[in-house]
Amino acid sequence: MSTISSAPFTPEEIAAEGIKPEEYEDIVQRLGRHPNKAELGMFGVMWSEHCCYKNSRPLLKQFPTEGDRILVGPGENAGVVDLGDGLQLAFKIESHNHPSAVEPFQGAATGVGGILRDIFTMGARPIALLNSLRFGSLEDAKTRRLFNGVVSGISHYGNCVGVPTVGGEVYFDPAYSGNPLVNVMALGLMETPEIVTSGAVGIGNPVLYVGSTTGRDGMGGASFASAELSDESMDDRPAVQVGDPFLEKSLIEACLEAFKTGAVAAAQDMGAAGITCSTSEMAAKGGVGIELDLDKIPVRETGMVPYEYLLSESQERMLFVAYKGREQELIDIFHRWGLQAVVAGTVIEQPIVRILFQGGVAAEIPATALADNTPIYHRELLTEAPEYARVAWEWTSDRLPTCTSAGIEIQGRSLTWNDILLTLLDTPTIASKRWVYRQYDHQVQNNTVIVPGGADAAVVRVRPLEPSPNYSINQGENKGVAATVDCNARYVYLDPYEGAKAVVAEAARNLSCVGAEPLAVTDNLNFGSPEKPIGYWQLANACRGIAEACR
Template identity: 70%
Template sequence: MNDSAMDQTLAAQLKQEGLSQDDFTEIVRRLGREPNRAELGMFGVMWSEHCCYRNSRPLLRQFPTEGPRILVGPGENAGVVDLGEGFRLAFKIESHNHPSAVEPFQGAATGVGGILRDIFTMGARPLALLNALRFGPLEDPRNAGLMEGVVAGIAHYGNCVGVPTVGGEVAFDPSYSGNPLVNAMALGLMETTEIMRSGASGVGNPVVYVGSTTGRDGMGGASFASAELSEASIDDRPAVQVGDPFLEKGLIEACLEAFKSGVVVAAQDMGAAGLTCSCAEMAAKGNLGIELNLDLVPARETGMTAYDFLLSESQERMLFVVQAGKEEELMELFRRWGLQAAVVGKVLQEEVVRVLQHGEVAAEVPSRALAEDTPINKRDLISEPPADIQAHWQWQESSLSALAADQVGRVLLQLLDDPTIASKKWVWRQYDHQVQANTVVPPGGADAAVLRLRYQEGAKASERGVAATLDCPNRWVALDPERGGMAAVAEAARNLSCVGAEPIAVTDNLNFPSPETPTGYWQLAMACRGIAEACRILDTPVTGGNVSLYNNTRLPDGTVQPIQPTPVVGMVGLVERLDRLVGLAWPKPQLAADGDHLLLLGLALNSEATDDRIGLGGSSYLQVVHGLCTGRPPRPDLGLEMQLQEMLRAAIAAGLVSAAHDLSDGGFLVAVAEMAMAAGCGAQLKLASSELPLQRLLFGEGGARVLVTVPAAELAAFIALSQARGFPYQQIGLVQANELLQLHIGQEEIFELELNCLSKAYQEALPRRLLGHTG
């Protein structure tokens, strides 16, 4: 082969592995020689954005990661927080975006399986699942098919493995057409005394492989996840794994039993990059090496090369370092569960990953070069926002025509019919959200999911619970990533506070377009800055998460369509008393005059002073009614946010609040309608006259604002608590026994709508678009 042909072959191999010529030069420098094909593949997956965060790692360092409840922060399979009374919670979020784009069912299903393994690898029993999903408009059959496949995959895996899917979010935008986002979050309660770590220890200790067999499915998945999508991506279907939830259920039980025995020294899930990643990370974190013999790895296919074994992402597999002499005892345990188990290597003193096959060394690479000392792409942050963003910021609300009073009801129905706002019952009815019998409120019943904590011995119920939520205002992030990142954290914390939970910690999934453009990197950097600031002020440290970049779609004409930046914030909180838990459904009055008082906490609706904190920039009103995604979202007032949430939690803890719901998509009127529909009874709203335009007053977004209902008997105590804290509230109406939602502003009646009219729009929005009919 001449030099030109060799150069072409190398270029093709580098392209396949997602490596640059500079990467190749650095690999040669580190090895002191050229890599063979298997070694090049190992570097390809481990130096991908998906595995080593080469574009985002410097930005992630600004996140606060420590706090009194943090037991395990970033760097392990999952974060762990202390809930008190002996409860320790493991939680994590991961993405499976690109696999779900080319094979929605298996892509989503294996995303669920992977995040569950992150949890039980720590020694925790999975408690619940949540997911954050993004799709293109459902009027396009391709997007509808993607959504149907993704939801079916999530339901299949979670339902079969026996872990409830209890919450999440779903939103829609044309930018996600062809590149859906599938983020899965899992929570688990620690069952082992010691938290399982992934760093290898004990030179000579055996390395044991357990779980399923290894095949050629999932080849190059990490590299695939670090490249943009195109029509040719359908050819990458082999990069999508196939999962078996029933096998994973056995793996959960076997792993927890093994960890409790004390014979497992270290454990690592085989997720992205498979055997390569698990060996390299275990070795690097332990400052040791691992020798792996591929001839001993249980395989489901014949003729597999070292490259095949090392890059396979076959599901339901784990790698352990085990106490010497205890390996047979451990393997027998896994075989009783019908799982594969084999000694495949040993721990080395030398800090290398050495791979043997057929009696020869198939690969030998310094472990830190793969898992710790990985490249960082240094990128310059532009000093000014991109010109198109600045143009959006120049947009003025005064350019909109005034909303007339007789149009308000129609606009409310239009917003309730928007798939992003509308009921997600079509989605969550496919999930088993009651399995394990710990789910306190069903999906849609409150602003956050709530799970009952059970004492380990005798399954005695606790008075306490754990709450979890996922949030991201992607339109806000697209228009102002710093403010959008702040708002994601603030809304997640607010949702937890709305059920009475104290926000504790964050896991995040940063879904962004390519960082290789000035705009793409600016969006990522500014969103990280906003998240970091909000987490510091709201005292919610980040325990880990996931970065998913290159979420672009290359269209047939060669243009690149980036997604709206979507940094999903997953947050967990502690509920001290489940008997004081509140949802968003207010109590139905027994008598016509017995209704609870409806109050707005935080920024008042009709105050001119709120102009810089409540607006229509990036709002659902602007998008749905006018077809515009423009303007500048209001800057979150994080100080006021903290005061609001402390006031709200104190009122809930004192038993003064009967229902609570935060104001987010659609603003004030949408929030009221959602509470009324949940309760099945209406309200009479009475607002003072205002100089503000109706669209800002009723549909403006932003600000630290929560709607609460307070029983008449508790109103005086609530007011006293508010005054003692110096926190603002506004009385805006009364709950009523009938099924009417009525709005008066000053002396003018704006509308009177029947709840069944609202519910029809709200409940039928998704089924009508997905199924072509209601029901």
């Protein structure tokens, strides 16, 4: 009798969690038993491409990740670089594409909220936001609705939380019809004496749940983000989270105040996969276990079951490991900021995630099985480029229409150079993006030196809010950081390797044009399914190009 046929779930129920038959066999082998519904859901989100990079992790290992200025590389909530004069900058970019496709306002807004939490979880105060957006043709009414919703969501969250949106890019192409790309980058200046990391430490230390309450919004968001969009995706609105930027502003202040006490041993944002992700990753990184009692979790809805607690992606929530005896000190800080804060669990010696509910054990899984010892697929690369690329490479300039001093002839129409210039200026990708960036507050915090549309990269003044023994005001008063997001997606599509190299080169040029020295990059790879040969070919060659260009 096969494992699948004896499972307490139908093959359809297993597939609905994003788990392949052979992966279910692996789960049963690791547990020594069939999982229950909650555990199946935990594996489903943590073994999604969004969380464990099961297809892309071997490719990402090509990237150079060390350097004289690199303080924190991949593996934590955000990267951190040394700016000199005692200043340290945290930065990261991530996408919220699928949520934005089905609910553009909240999808984009919570994308901003999520990337901000990755920054201040490290102990950094967010100082700037950027975004990189792709939409279909503006001739299409649905595209206009998505475009309006996404821009409104970004401006709403960023403006309300008080972080300036200082730069970005917007492209339009029919290829993105119904499937917009919404990528948000955040930068933050370290405020804490030590960089806050996420690995749980100290057997017996209390685990604190802080921030907002837990509801049923964002259910299975990580699996949703890893699946391909379809006509049925509009039914996945529950997978889209709902954000509260004013609550996040309080969370920023409370977290930074808490970190400065020295009472926090580790911190993790509850992003993709919520409680499941934060407990398993903190435990695995620390080489310990976490026991968490769901009955202690503050909720906004009644009648929730473990599956819903564990897969909810309700926003503005964090998990802390506190030093024993200092938990009340932290709880008082969060209560003073009007936020939830409860001791919901304990660090345990056995390296497992144990979830308690109504006096029983709702789930018990080895932490590494969820966080780092996940399936990895080494896929075969196409031996030659796909047909679409080979056809494109055959193009030569001989195919261009004949030019004269008066203009050109295209498809039987005579166009003057004036006509052509006006047509180009009218193209949405080339036309002014002022309609977009005028909705963003790019001067809040009063440190934006170069505003959107003003140069090739944004420039933000960096200065500590409090005097630091490592920082000289005289030395640092003219110090700034430049940031840019760049990608010519058409180049990458036609030749992923050369296109990806060009992306890195373009970003470096844009930084140098404002007088900045390129220090580090953070990538955000938006590709089709790597389980399809063409998708994997594009991803693999783009990673190779980025790695080579960075080196």
